[in-house]
Amino acid sequence: MERNLTHIALFAALIAVLGLVPKIDLVAVPITAQSLGIMLCGTVLGAKRGALAVLLFLALVALGLPLLAGGRGGLGVFVGPSAGYLVGFPLGAFVAGWIVEKWSAPIGIAALAGAFAGGIVVVTLCGIAGMALVLGKTLPEATLLALPFLAGDLLKVAICAALTRGLARLRPEALLSRA
Structure with a gap:
């Protein structure tokens, strides 16, 4: 139990640290490295622990800690253009x-x-559903707003797979998703 809590807390911290990577503002929602942390939470910790790590991170954001890219935090981010992405993170x-x-x-x-x-x-x-709702866009319009994220997200998928594979080779017992 203690080990699980430690891993959950460490991965919540990883997501926060990835928020320190400079964000790029191309659309209403910033492009950040934090989605790599979301992917790693799942692939390394597994479904339940990964989702719990993300929920812990989001709880800290809701409490006002400036952990999102650009130093954002507080309840307001959950009603802004990136709200759908935040809802999608634990899922x-x-x-x-x-x-x-x-x-x-x-x-x-x-x-x-x-x-x-x-x-x-x-x-x-x-994220698309959230942008459509918050920004008053149609789903096709919100989909067009999400397109700039795709190239970076594909790169993050490759990095996540490589890191997860490397961890499995170096320390198989650390890969809780396969434990």
């Missing part, structure tokens, strides 16, 4: 972890598939 981590846990493919392939499905498909669909 994306869960899906990524679930795929890695359930699929017996080699870890690199499973992590690639999990990070893509959870980190891009789930998070992006939630």
Whole structure:
């Protein structure tokens, strides 16, 4: 139990640290490195622990800690243009972890598939819905706003898969999604 709590807290901190990477403001929602942390939560910690790490991170943001990219925090971010992405973060981590846990493919392939499905498909669909709702856009218009994220997200999927595979080789016991 203690080990699980430690891992959950460490991965919540990882997401926060990835918020220190400079953000790029191309659309209403900033492009950040934090989605890589969301993917890693799932592929390394597994579905439940990964989602819990993200929920811990979001709870700290809701309390006002400036942990989102650009030093944002507080309840206001949950009603802004990025609200859908924030809702999608724990769901994306869960899906990524679930795929890695359930699929017996080699870890690199499973992590690639999990990070893509959870980190891009789930998070992006939630983000598009959120932008449409908050910005008063149609779903096609919000989808166009989300397109600039795709290239960076694909790169993050590849990095996530490589890091997860490397961790599995160096310290197999640390990969809780396959424990």
